[in-house]
Amino acid sequence: MKKYQLNNKQLPSFIDHLKKQGTVFAPHKKGDTSYSFEKVENPNSVVLDYNRTLNSVKKYFLPPREHLLSFSKTDNSFRKGSFKNEKKIFLGVHSYDMKAVLKLDYNFSQGNPEENYLQRRKDSSFIGVSFIPDEFHFSQSVGIPLHDTEGFDIYLEQNSDGYTVKIITEKGEKLIDGFDRVSKAKDISSNHVQFQNKLKYNYNRLPEVFEQSWNAAVWEEVSKKCVGCGTCNLVCPTCYCFDVEDNLDLSLQTGTRDRSWDGCMLNGFAAVAGGENFRETLAERQRHRVHRKFKYISDITGEPWCVGCGRCTAYCTAGISIVEIVNQLCDEYEQNYLNRPAVVGLNAERL
Amino acid sequence: MSIAISDVKSQELYCPEIAKITAVKRFTEKEKWFDIELPGGRSLGHQPGQFVQVSLFGAGEAPISVTSSPTKKGSFELCIREVGMLTKLLHKLDVGSTVGIRGPYGKGFDVKSFKGKDILIIGGGIGIVPLRSLINYVIDNRKDYGRLIILYGAKNPDELLYPDDLKLWKKSNDIEYHITVDQGTPEWKGNTGVITTLIPGLDLDLPNTITAVVGPPIMYKFVLMSLKTKRIPDENIYLSLERRMKCGVGKCGHCQINHSYVCQDGPVYHYPELKHLQEAI
Ligand SMILES: Cc1cc2nc3c(=O)[nH]c(=O)nc-3n(C[C@H](O)[C@H](O)[C@H](O)COP(=O)(O)OP(=O)(O)OC[C@H]3O[C@@H](n4cnc5c(N)ncnc54)[C@H](O)[C@@H]3O)c2cc1C
Ligand code: SF4
Ligand code: SF4
Ligand code: FES
Numbered sequence: 001m002k003k004y005q006l007n008n009k010q011l012p013s014f015i016d017h018l019k020k021q022g023t024v025f026a027p028h029k030k031g032d033t034s035y036s037f038e039k040v041e042n043p044n045s046v047v048l049d050y051n052r053t054l055n056s057v058k059k060y061f062l063p064p065r066e067h068l069l070s071f072s073k074t075d076n077s078f079r080k081g082s083f084k085n086e087k088k089i090f091l092g093v094h095s096y097d098m099k100a101v102l103k104l105d106y107n108f109s110q111g112n113p114e115e116n117y118l119q120r121r122k123d124s125s126f127i128g129v130s131f132i133p134d135e136f137h138f139s140q141s142v143g144i145p146l147h148d149t150e151g152f153d154i155y156l157e158q159n160s161d162g163y164t165v166k167i168i169t170e171k172g173e174k175l176i177d178g179f180d181r182v183s184k185a186k187d188i189s190s191n192h193v194q195f196q197n198k199l200k201y202n203y204n205r206l207p208e209v210f211e212q213s214w215n216a217a218v219w220e221e222v223s224k225k226c227v228g229c230g231t232c233n234l235v236c237p238t239c240y241c242f243d244v245e246d247n248l249d250l251s252l253q254t255g256t257r258d259r260s261w262d263g264c265m266l267n268g269f270a271a272v273a274g275g276e277n278f279r280e281t282l283a284e285r286q287r288h289r290v291h292r293k294f295k296y297i298s299d300i301t302g303e304p305w306c307v308g309c310g311r312c313t314a315y316c317t318a319g320i321s322i323v324e325i326v327n328q329l330c331d332e333y334e335q336n337y338l339n340r341p342a343v344v345g346l347n348a349e350r351l
Numbered sequence: 352m353s354i355a356i357s358d359v360k361s362q363e364l365y366c367p368e369i370a371k372i373t374a375v376k377r378f379t380e381k382e383k384w385f386d387i388e389l390p391g392g393r394s395l396g397h398q399p400g401q402f403v404q405v406s407l408f409g410a411g412e413a414p415i416s417v418t419s420s421p422t423k424k425g426s427f428e429l430c431i432r433e434v435g436m437l438t439k440l441l442h443k444l445d446v447g448s449t450v451g452i453r454g455p456y457g458k459g460f461d462v463k464s465f466k467g468k469d470i471l472i473i474g475g476g477i478g479i480v481p482l483r484s485l486i487n488y489v490i491d492n493r494k495d496y497g498r499l500i501i502l503y504g505a506k507n508p509d510e511l512l513y514p515d516d517l518k519l520w521k522k523s524n525d526i527e528y529h530i531t532v533d534q535g536t537p538e539w540k541g542n543t544g545v546i547t548t549l550i551p552g553l554d555l556d557l558p559n560t561i562t563a564v565v566g567p568p569i570m571y572k573f574v575l576m577s578l579k580t581k582r583i584p585d586e587n588i589y590l591s592l593e594r595r596m597k598c599g600v601g602k603c604g605h606c607q608i609n610h611s612y613v614c615q616d617g618p619v620y621h622y623p624e625l626k627h628l629q630e631a632i
Contacts, residue, residue, distance in 0.1 A: 068365040071408040076369055076449050078408065102353050109359040111601040111615060118361040150353060214629055241604030244597045246411045255409055257365070262603070269605065272595050273434040276568050278630065288607075296610035301352055
């Protein structure tokens, strides 16, 4: 693997170099404590040292709202939505968000591979950046090491003067090609970030817990606090459920068939005509959300569908923590199905 | 998990075909029947039990079962209950109007594997709609199947669908047809009582009987209990489930029952598959 040193003051010119090759998206500061991926206009406004963005880069491949069709009622004609053909470079992506993109790739390419997602997703390059885990991150616990580079073309690992640039793929090599201000890589051995394992069980033991989780007491307990706002769905980088509705413009003759993000925590999500709602209670809905992250898709793919970004916990209206939910499931599992304590202290593993 | 997405051949999934309504009949106050022709009279190519996504621009899209058999060529049929905005607007349409059609979607009844067997149909209310596709398929391939037994239940006589078919089933001497209504009227001469009351009296050739059940969610539990008492093996039972659906192609997540997407693995399920899905019944 080729490595270079990129000093902090070279960052703007590096971003300019990237901008010559495509549209660059990177984290920007929004308000006091919030960050957001935005298209880069001014390289100086990019912030690479951030804890988490409110939304992940998912929004570029599965936009919060998009036109599936535009139609005219007058002559019953329609056109499908269009996609911009542009080269996209995502700079400053954290390893868990990269993993989330790879998971969405799976969801949108298995079964019926969806054109809308795949068209938006193609021609994307990813430049990762290291981060210092805060109280909400737990990606290590779900099998994503801190400096996991899977999916990245280039990975920037922070050091005292800037970043160690690791070239991961050929595409990454091409991205940096012609940028001659990098120098020999610095030693980054001083950069020891300790990742706290927050889940009581390592991710590969969770399937046995989730085998026994259906009637756990935690669902009912959590539902007493939960208000069913769906925020946890909206901010999750691996949630992809959507709603479809037609919208007419003022002429009432033309309009669009739009899809928009939906959330399984919202009340009507599983309701059908005749008054039946298949997940009427908040406990049922919470159980469904958490099973989607740790059981349903995981049983097929062998990996958790939660990437440990901590967003659903950090932004929850009611202060509900997915880590606490899973840990309580582990406790209940131990009490009811095991007579030995959970294995703790897995922190050193996989770092 | 990493997929080389540039190697994936993507599909356009959401464009409907514009199809023409060629006949309309009113069955009840709430249900209407439509005959629909795809461009060029192309056949839909469905299996009994599959559904299509029906849409009207400006009003949206809904999953509706195909009620005609694939043996019928040139057009297909739907029966639509008016429950909300889209279905209300569909009810206003007449011959010559157009609708958008996507599909057919989902898994239907595996009619090939039913060959040589007796077929027991149990339809409650609007559940008879997808079952009629199977019934007509069996009628059109009569020699491939054994007995055809139809149990049909409705809330009251005014809610009975397919009046012409019902007459035909009643008359036919190779169909065993039993009907019941929850609440009779003074004119009603037939059985009254819920559909499960028809089951104990049946004389069946177990293990050679395939049972297909479709009805409102509440019906399944009771019918399954009666079938168990009747000692019909679970492997011989098929059910069709309704869930909210937005895409029909396994993407929107609305139809999910535990790990199963009803629009992909269903709506017709082999009962043994459903037993470990806690949310199914
Ligand atoms: C596989 C399948 C086959 C079906 N077959 C038939 C059929 O043959 N004939 C028939 O009349 N109906 C059928 N339905 C039900 C039909 O899809 C709904 O009645 C229809 O979507 C309601 O649309 P609407 O716009 O008129 O109602 P809305 O105004 O949207 O809502 C009315 C009610 O319908 C529910 N609903 C809304 N959208 C959906 C949806 N996409 N899926 C399920 N429920 C929804 C709402 O929760 C609400 O309670 C089927 C449903 C499924 C899943
Ligand atoms: S964000 Fe919190 S309160 Fe809102 S639905 Fe999710 S768990 Fe419930
Ligand atoms: S479930 Fe919560 S922690 Fe896990 S990926 Fe989604 S938002 Fe992040
Ligand atoms: S209807 Fe969208 S996933 Fe099944």
